Every structure is written in C-alpha cells, then in structure tokens.
Amino acid sequence: MEQRIDRIKKQLHSQSYKLTPQREATVRVLLEHEDDHLSAEDVYMLVKEKYPEIGLATVYRTLELLTELKVVDKINFGDGVSRYDLRQEGAAHFHHHLVCLECGSVDEIQEDLLDDVEKEVETRWNFEIKDHRLTFHGICHRCK
Amino acid sequence: MEQRIDRIKKQLHSQSYKLTPQREATVRVLLEHEDDHLSAEDVYMLVKEKYPEIGLATVYRTLELLTELKVVDKINFGDGVSRYDLRQEGAAHFHHHLVCLECGSVDEIQEDLLDDVEKEVETRWNFEIKDHRLTFHGICHRCK
DNA sequence: CTGTCAAATGATAATGATTATCATGATAAT
DNA sequence: ATTATCATGATAATCATTATCATTTGACAG
Secondary structure (H helix, E strand, C coil): CHHHHHHHHHHHHHCCCCCCHHHHHHHHHHHHCCCCCEEHHHHHHHHHHHCCCCCHHHHHHHHHHHHHCCCEEEEECCCCCEEEEECCCCCCCCCEEEEECCCCCEEEECCCCCHHHHHHHHHHCCCEEEEEEEEEEEECCCCC | CHHHHHHHHHHHHHCCCCCCHHHHHHHHHHHHCCCCCEEHHHHHHHHHHHCCCCCHHHHHHHHHHHHHCCCEEEEECCCCCEEEEECCCCCCCCCEEEEECCCCCEEEECCCCCHHHHHHHHHHCCCEEEEEEEEEEEECCCCC
C-alpha cells in the first residue's frame, strides 16, 4: 500500500504535480477498493469519511489527473456514469470486464486474451493499437 | 433500402409497435448513414431536414426502441455522448471498433475475431456471454 | 361514417453527471 | 517575509438524457 502510494507520488512529481492530502486520500480509497468499479460520486462519499472537508470538484479533478497519468482507467458500462478502475501496476493493457445482466455485478479478467486478435487487427487493418476496451455482457457464474 | 425498412416494420409490428412517419424518417437517416456513429443530436438534426416538425424527445424514444429491438446498438466511446450504430442484419454479435487517437475517426470491424476468446471466457470464468463490446484505441491507417 | 381508446408525439421542464468559475488557501522559491 | 503558482471548495453553468403532460393520430367498434 505505502509503496504503491509512493510510486504514484513519484509519478506525479515527475510531471510536476503534487500529492496533496486530498489526492492522497482519494488514491487510498481507490487502492482500498481495487476490485470495485467506483463512480466519481462513490469515491467522493468514501473519501469524505476520512477527509470530510474535501469537495466533489476536487475528486473529479483528481480522478481526471490519475486518468491522464494512466494510474486509473475511466470506463463506462452504459449507464450514464463513468467509473474509475485502478490499472494493475506494470500491465501493458487494460483488463477486461464481465458485466452480469442479472445482478449487475462486474468481474475482472486480468489475462490478456487478445494477443492473437490484436496481431490480426494490426496487420489486416493496418491499425497501431495503443489500448483496448473489452466487455462481455451475459450471465455470471453466481446467477447461473 | 425499402426491403430493410420493410423488415424493420415487421419487427416492430411483431411487438405491436407501429412504424410511424417519425420512426420511418429516423430509420431512413440511420440507414443512409450506416457507416457513421451518430449521436442522438446528430440523428435529430439529420431527420429534421426531411421531417422538420419532429421533436428531439421522439428521436430519443425511437432510438431507445430500436435499441430494445436490437436494430441498433448503443455505444459509448468515452466522450459523454451515446452513439447509435446499425447492426448488420443477421449478425450474431456486435461488430468492433477502431477509434483513432489522432483524427478521432471510428472504423468498423465486421469480422467476429472473438470466437476463441469467448469460448475460453465461457469455460474458464463460467460466464454465459450474451453480447460484447470491443474497441481498440490507436493510430488508424490514414494517420500512420 | 363517427365516437372511443390507446399509443405516439412535441414542447418543455426536470434531472443528473460533469465542467467551469472564482475567490480563498496552501506551498515553494526567491 | 513576499510573491507567484498551484490546488482547493463552493457553487453556478452546461450538456445529455429522461419525465411530464396536453394534444394528436390512427385503428377499431358500433
């Protein structure tokens, strides 16, 4: 935990941003909920527990900043809300998601799976892939 | 064109919806811009050219209805706007997208590509896949 | 035909998420 | 200490989407 925060701090500094108390509190919430897919409002409410003076705008700004730095990824599952998902440290690509149509749960797939597909797309469509988003919609193992 | 409208008409009737003039005008716009990825506002402005009395709410309602019937798919590329994309007739699954980070263009991949990946997900994660969304972000062949 | 009823429409208000603004507060360098 | 810069919090503004509601339309019964 502390080491990860430290690395994020360094990453911020390398672009001359600071790790303010508000930003640190926000990052801690994200680390503590690594498996969830929190909306900005979710993050706001969780951060407020530890840091009640924080404003919603600051949370939005911090999440935007972390997205720029590729510490988090901003995703959208089709409800009108953006969600923020920590990247695995050192992961080349963004992980995939399984969205259950029954219970609404969102599970993650950390494996790459797309290596072959990406090679094919790069050559056949002459497209240089920088990132991807892959989401499956269906029935999760719990609901079956 | 006329045949496709006719089939959509039948599809509506089968669920006891009608193909009103407003709905037909909207469908025509979608058919005429099959390769684009129009937002509701885009569709609205295009439909207005032929049917100026139409209201924005009707366009939203029609797009929602067509989404339900799986005539179109609602997609979201991360700007705050939903886009509506005609499904290929008879396509089992939704097609994929190539979003260019340089010029913002969106190209389509009609091939399935995910067969193997889906088999793996179904067995390893015990997840029954109903649909998917796959988008690649990168540099398109024109910008390279 | 003509009246009736449910569905569809258009105008517009309401909502909800996100972004912009701006005065204030903290921080670091001179 | 002083200034300049960045960050923050409160709140207003914006933008896409949804809800409301009075009116219109079209199918159908009599």
